[in-house]
Amino acid sequence: MSLIRVPRRRFVQLSGLSLLLGGCGSSLFESVVGRATEPLNQSVEQLIFNPQKLAPEFPASAIEPDALLINTAERTTPQIDQATFRLVVDGEVDNPLSLSLAEILEMPMTSMVIRHVCVEGWAAIVQWGGVRLRDLARLAGPKPGVRYAYFESAGNTYYESWDIASSLHPQTLLAYQKNNAPLPVENGAPLRLASPLKLGYKQSKWITRVTLLSELPVRKGFWEDQGYEWYGGL
C-alpha cells in the first residue's frame, strides 16, 4: 500500500488547526484537509468530533511510581530507533499517514492520571502523556463504516483490536510519557496505548501501526486469541 507522507510544514499547520477545531464539527476540518470527498459515516463522525463522557482521573499526588509492573509477552523487548521511527495510520481512511516522532510531538499533548488494571491481579495509578488517537484519526480521515482500530506492535508478536468508540475517546492516548518522564523502553517507547477505558492487556506497547477497519480481523488480539475477553472494558 502506498502511504502519503505528510510534509512537515503542512503537517504542523494541520495539527495546529486540529487543535483549534475542538468539537466544532467537520466542515472546516474537511476544507483544511481538502480531501474528504465523502461525508463521514454519522456514527464515526460523531465519535471523532463530539465530546464524550470523560472517565474520572486522579490527582498527581495519587501516582504510584513503582506500582506499574512490566508485563511483556515478547521474548525480547523491542528496540526502536526513534530517529527513523514512523507511526503508520492506515486502513479505510482518506489520507494514510506515516508520521515521525517529531511530527507526533508537535501535536497537542494530553496528560492524565488514571488507574492501570492488569487481569493478573495488580493495578497502578499512572500519569500518561501523549497524543489523542482521535487527533491522529482526524488527520487520516476515516471512511464511512469504520468500526474498529487494529494495532500492531514492533516485533510482530503483539497485536490488538479495539471498538472505534473506545479508540476515539478523548482519553485514549498514544503515550510517550509516563509519570512525567519520557516513556521507558520496557513500558513501550516510543508509543504505547493508554486509556482509562480498557484493561491492561488492551494497551499495546511499541505501537507501529494503527489501521482503521470496518470488519474485525480473524486475529483479534494476542491474549484474546488465547481466550481473553475482546472488549476488555474497565
Ligand SMILES: Nc1nc2c(c(=O)[nH]1)N[C@H]1C(S)=C(S)[C@@H](COP(=O)(O)O)O[C@H]1N2
Ligand atoms: N506489546 C505488548 N504490549 C503489551 C503487553 C505485551 O506483552 N506486549 N502486555 C500488556 C499487559 S497484559 C499489560 S498489564 C500492560 C503492562 O504495561 P507495562 O509493561 O508498561 O507495565 O501492557 C500491555 N501491553
Ligand SMILES: [Mo]
Ligand atoms: Mo496485564
